[in-house]
Amino acid sequence: MNSNPTTRGLGTASRVYRLLLKLYPAAFRERYQEEMTQDFEDIWDRARERGIVSRFQTGLLLVWDTTLSAPTEWTAAINNAHLNKETFFVKIYLPSRRQDLLVGSLVSTLLVAAAIWVSYPTALKALQPPAKTDSEGTLFVVDIDEPPPPEAEEVDAALVKTPQDPAPPQLQDIPQVANPGSFTQPIQPFTPNVNIGATIKIPEHRAATRSNTEIFDPTALDQQPVPRYQARPQYPFEMRRSGVTGSVLVDFIVDSDGNVRNAFAVHSSNHDFESAAADAVKKWRFKPGRKNGHAVFTHMQVPIDFVLDSK
Amino acid sequence: MNKEANLPSGSEPDLPLTPAVFNILLSLADGEKHGYAIMLEVEEATDGSVRMGPGTLYGSMDRMLKAGYIAESDQRPAASEDDKRRRYYRLTQSGQRVLRAEASRLARAVNIARTKKVLSPA
Numbered sequence: 001m002n003s004n005p006t007t008r009g010l011g012t013a014s015r016v017y018r019l020l021l022k023l024y025p026a027a028f029r030e031r032y033q034e035e036m037t038q039d040f041e042d043i044w045d046r047a048r049e050r051g052i053v054s055r056f057q058t059g060l061l062l063v064w065d066t067t068l069s070a071p072t073e074w075t076a077a078i079n080n081a082h083l084n085k086e087t088f089f090v091k092i093y094l095p096s097r098r099q100d101l102l103v104g105s106l107v108s109t110l111l112v113a114a115a116i117w118v119s120y121p122t123a124l125k126a127l128q129p130p131a132k133t134d135s136e137g138t139l140f141v142v143d144i145d146e147p148p149p150p151e152a153e154e155v156d157a158a159l160v161k162t163p164q165d166p167a168p169p170q171l172q173d174i175p176q177v178a179n180p181g182s183f184t185q186p187i188q189p190f191t192p193n194v195n196i197g198a199t200i201k202i203p204e205h206r207a208a209t210r211s212n213t214e215i216f217d218p219t220a221l222d223q224q225p226v227p228r229y230q231a232r233p234q235y236p237f238e239m240r241r242s243g244v245t246g247s248v249l250v251d252f253i254v255d256s257d258g259n260v261r262n263a264f265a266v267h268s269s270n271h272d273f274e275s276a277a278a279d280a281v282k283k284w285r286f287k288p289g290r291k292n293g294h295a296v297f298t299h300m301q302v303p304i305d306f307v308l309d310s311k
Numbered sequence: 312m313n314k315e316a317n318l319p320s321g322s323e324p325d326l327p328l329t330p331a332v333f334n335i336l337l338s339l340a341d342g343e344k345h346g347y348a349i350m351l352e353v354e355e356a357t358d359g360s361v362r363m364g365p366g367t368l369y370g371s372m373d374r375m376l377k378a379g380y381i382a383e384s385d386q387r388p389a390a391s392e393d394d395k396r397r398r399y400y401r402l403t404q405s406g407q408r409v410l411r412a413e414a415s416r417l418a419r420a421v422n423i424a425r426t427k428k429v430l431s432p433a
Contacts, residue, residue, distance in 0.1 A: 024366075028373065031373070032369040032373070035346050035369065035397065035398055036346075036365040036366070036369060037396070038347070038394065039368075040365060043347075043350075043365075061364055062364050064364070065364025065367055066364070068367070069367050069370045072370055073370055076370075076373075228347075229347070229348045229352070231341075231352065232342045283352070283355060285351055
């Protein structure tokens with residue numbers, strides 16, 4: 001992962017966020033500042049790829065998060081310290097410095113104000129349907145065609161919401177503790193079996209949200225997708241108990257937001273491993289592949305091996 | 312944004328857990344993760360209804376570390392995939408016990424709701 005804020009164009013944003021972190025007690029900041037800054041860069045990077053509305057929402061979320069959690073940390077720090085004057089001033093007040101608190105408070109206030117002033121009209125405009133006038137100058141709202149519903153085989157059951165009859169949680173949904181090291185999941189670039197060009201079209205039956213979206217072979221990209229988060233597959237209980245190992249080749253598409261689409265098992269040594277492998281891959285997140293400066297869809301395949309730990 | 316949890320320092324779990332703490336524990340149930348991975352998994356698992364910023368996440372995790380529910384992992388990924396600013400966390404035995412207790416409590420509540428026909432049968 002490229003974590004250099006300058007090369008990612010996040011230098012200014014990171015510096016502003018570091019100023020916000022000055023709102024936290026010194027001990028908390030020293031312990032978590034680097035991790036929080038790293039997470040901020042990943043969050044901001046993702047929001048930037050999703051557009052102005054996402055950036056606006058993310059900015060507000062982060063300022064809101066800091067504004068709420070900083071006082072909680074101060075309360076915890078004060079409660080944890082033995083509150084005589086010496087420890088309070090030595091352990092909490094002095095390391096944090098009044099200057100830091102003032103700077104952090106000021107930055108937080110300015111950020112909220114600036115975010116609303118700069119982004120609100122744009123965000124509002126982006127959320128509203130376009131309006132135009134008829135020949136008499138009367139305003140009316142133009143209806144926007146709903147995108148066609150995805151075909152039945154493309155609907156991910158986990159994403160289907162039925163508010164009228166929500167599926168209740170079930171006892172078997174309680175997660176099992178997985179055995180670390182019980183599988184490997186190296187990512188390999190997709191190697192097409194047939195001779196295709198640098199780009200392919202999504203077949204209609206596989207188009208998820210838009211038509212004529214180009215999907216690229218990783219070798220045709222300027223920058224290949226980089227995994228940011230890889231969920232571990234759950235070893236099927238019966239397979240584990242029976243001592244069965246196996247492997248699954250999962251085919252999927254990384255979209256321009258870095259999300260995985262259309263993950264399915266191409267082939268496997270045992271069908272019972274397929275859903276576990278595909279379900280895990282669906283949760284993966286990537287930094288999307290880029291071509292000519294734009295985030296693009298990328299076709300990938302990954303073998304997932306289910307291997308029992310010898311311990 | 313979720314209200315922060317004040318976790319107990321003793322060994323007995325103080326149930327119910329807050330959504331943030333429960334979801335963090337749940338996220339770590341299938342293996343160790345770093346903070347950003349936890350954030351993403353919680354957001355995904357809850358369909359976006361629980362969105363934690365870094366402040367909420369690390370505030371909760373700080374108290375969970377002190378309570379012994381989670382621990383920092385010694386293992387790191389391969390150098391090519393590693394970022395030294397990351398820390399990886401794992402569930403402890405105590406954390407597993409608390410998670411199991413909370414999940415059982417929720418399961419019991421669901422069973423009661425089914426009995427009273429608030430929820431449809433499984």
